[in-house]
Structures are given as structure tokens and as C-alpha cells.
Amino acid sequence: MAKDWTKLYKKYKGLWVALAEDEITVLGVGQTVKDAVIAARKKTNKTPFLTRMPETLAAYVGLV
Numbered sequence: 001m002a003k004d005w006t007k008l009y010k011k012y013k014g015l016w017v018a019l020a021e022d023e024i025t026v027l028g029v030g031q032t033v034k035d036a037v038i039a040a041r042k043k044t045n046k047t048p049f050l051t052r053m054p055e056t057l058a059a060y061v062g063l064v
Contacts (some may be wrong), residue, residue: 014055018048
């Protein structure tokens with residue numbers, strides 16, 4: 001099932017975000033992956049789900 005990251009995007013655009021298993025709970029945020037993981041490690045021992053929130057939302061349709 002798709003997750004709604006609208007609020008996450010608005011709050012964290014342009015940043016790396018470490019999420020819990022539910023892919024909604026933010027465990028850490030940073031300018032780099034390392035920063036996000038270090039922040040997440042303060043909250044959990046589990047490996048977080050990492051993603052980078054884009055700075056802008058733009059659709060891309062590729063043609064070959």
C-alpha cells in the first residue's frame with residue numbers, strides 16, 4: 001500500500017530522512033545520509049529506511 005509522504009516532503013524537502021519500519025515515523029534527518037543515520041541510531045538499533053526528499057516535485061516521462 002502506498003504511503004502518503006506529503007507532510008514529510010513539506011517539512012524535509014532536500015534532506016535525507018531515516019524512517020522506521022512503518023515508513024512514516026521519522027527517526028532522523030540530515031543533510032547527508034551519515035547525519036540521518038547518526039540521528040536515527042540515537043532512537044533505535046534497527047537499520048532505518050533511508051530516502052532523500054526531493055527539493056521540488058516534478059513528473060518525468062521518459063521516451064526512447
